[in-house]
Amino acid sequence: MPVFEVALSAELNHLTALRPQEPETEYEWAFQLECSQCREATEEVSFTTAHEEALPGSRGTAHFVMKCPFCANQFSASLVKNSVKAVDDTDRMTPIARFEWRGATPTAFVPRDRWVAQSTASATTFDAIPLSEKEFFEYDEEGGTDVSVSELRTEVTKV
Ligand SMILES: [Zn+2]
Numbered sequence: 256m257p258v259f260e261v262a263l264s265a266e267l268n269h270l271t272a273l274r275p276q277e278p279e280t281e282y283e284w285a286f287q288l289e290c291s292q293c294r295e296a297t298e299e300v301s302f303t304t305a306h307e308e309a310l311p312g313s314r315g316t317a318h319f320v321m322k323c324p325f326c327a328n329q330f331s332a333s334l335v336k337n338s339v340k341a342v343d344d345t346d347r348m349t350p351i352a353r354f355e356w357r358g359a360t361p362t363a364f365v366p367r368d369r370w371v372a373q374s375t376a377s378a379t380t381f382d383a384i385p386l387s388e389k390e391f392f393e394y395d396e397e398g399g400t401d402v403s404v405s406e407l408r409t410e411v412t413k414v
Contacts, residue, residue, distance in 0.1 A: 256355040258335065258414040261364040262348045266406040269395065272373040273404065274341035274351065276382055279334065280305045284354075285365040286332075286411070291358055293326040299365055304334045323359070330359040348410060364409045376400045 285301035302319035317331035338353035366386035376398025
């Protein structure tokens with residue numbers, strides 16, 4: 256099954272360990288897709304990995320199942336277990352997760368809300384970071400400093 260890697264880079268100001276919150280249960284993974292059969296682009300889709308769906312016509316399961324709205328080709332996706340990693344570095348493309356995709360090619364990864372990061376100035380953890388807005392600015396009271404996420408970029412590549 257084709258595996259795709261999602262990578263993210265961001266300018267982290269006094270923050271480290273940026274990652275989706277509850278990636279294996281609650282986090283909403285969102286992608287733009289292209290059908291492998293008819294090549295039509297599909298509207299943004301999203302799914303959590305809290306449950307698995309049965310794949311029609313097979314004994315397998317996936318975290319996400321849908322039919323192409325244009326040609327009815329079946330799409331499915333699953334988060335690869337234990338593949339989620341945090342972004343520690345600043346301004347460098349870092350792999351954050353891997354997904355198995357069948358029937359469709361993910362052309363873009365779209366960050367949604369609910370990310371978490373650790374302050375480098377104190378023991379403060381920031382959660383519910385809304386990366387759908389592409390940037391985040393806060394003040395770390397304990398560390399006495401501004402913290403921010405900016406210059407957000409993502410990419411999806413076939414492994
Ligand atoms: Zn199609």
